[in-house]
Amino acid sequence: MTSALIRSAALAVLLAASATACSPIESTHGFIADTPAVLNVQVGVDTRATVLQRLGTPTTTAAFDQTSWYYISSTEHRTAFFRPRTAEREVLVVRFDANDLVTAADRYGVERGRIIAYNEDATPTRGRELGLLEQIFGNVGSTPPIRAGEDEQNNPRRRN
Numbered sequence: 001m002t003s004a005l006i007r008s009a010a011l012a013v014l015l016a017a018s019a020t021a022c023s024p025i026e027s028t029h030g031f032i033a034d035t036p037a038v039l040n041v042q043v044g045v046d047t048r049a050t051v052l053q054r055l056g057t058p059t060t061t062a063a064f065d066q067t068s069w070y071y072i073s074s075t076e077h078r079t080a081f082f083r084p085r086t087a088e089r090e091v092l093v094v095r096f097d098a099n100d101l102v103t104a105a106d107r108y109g110v111e112r113g114r115i116i117a118y119n120e121d122a123t124p125t126r127g128r129e130l131g132l133l134e135q136i137f138g139n140v141g142s143t144p145p146i147r148a149g150e151d152e153q154n155n156p157r158r159r160n
Contacts, residue, residue, distance in 0.1 A: 023079070024077040024078060024079045025077070025078045025079075026075060026076070026077055026087075027075070027076050027078065027084075028073065028074070028075050028076075029073070029074050029075075029076070030059055030071075030072045030073040030074055031055070031056075031058075031059055031071040031072060031073045031092070032073055041054070041055075041092075041094055041102055041105040042102065043102050043103060043104060043105060044101060044102065044103075045101075045102070046101070046102045047096075047100045047101055047102070048096055048100040049100075051069065051094055051102065055071055055092075055094075058070055058071055058094075059071055059072040060072070067095055067096050067097070068093055068094070068095045068096070069093070069094045069095075069096075070091060070092070070093055071091070071092040071093075071094070072089070072090075072091050072092075073088075073089070073090050074086055074088065074089040074090075074110075075087045075088040075089075086110060088109075088110060089109060089110040089113060090107060090108070090109055090110075091107070091108040091109075091112075092105065092106075092107050093105070093106045093107075093108070
């Protein structure tokens with residue numbers, strides 16, 4: 001009776017451990033707002049300084065004109081060895097005018113994102129591709145042989 005109780009307890013522990021091993025792991029990356037009130041950026045009232053004070057340094061800025069700040073956050077779920085799945089993504093875009101006043105504050109979610117298909121082909125390099133035998137025997141005959149008298153004359157460590 002005791003061995004049956006031990007087996008059933010071990011089986012219950014094994015099932016509980018395997019169930020928790022497959023539970024998704026949630027990870028959050030990027031800008032994390034402390035409270036929802038922090039994200040209330042007022043158009044025409046706030047400046048770069050107040051946005052910087054409230055939200056901190058932006059995740060990235062516009063590449064060419066530096067008039068837009070991007071605050072990006074994402075939450076991913078990963079189960080066991082599978083690829084992570086993006087559960088949430090929020091992009092807060094704050095745009096400024098020439099006087100550093102906020103002209104727009106837009107929020108975008110994961111539904112506005114686009115999937116980019118990366119090309120995984122390798123770019124071939126210019127030049128000659130050597131085969132295995134050419135790599136092994138490529139230097140044979142390209143250097144002159146060392147003659148018996150030259151080695152002793154040209155080596156300064158052997159001189160007395």
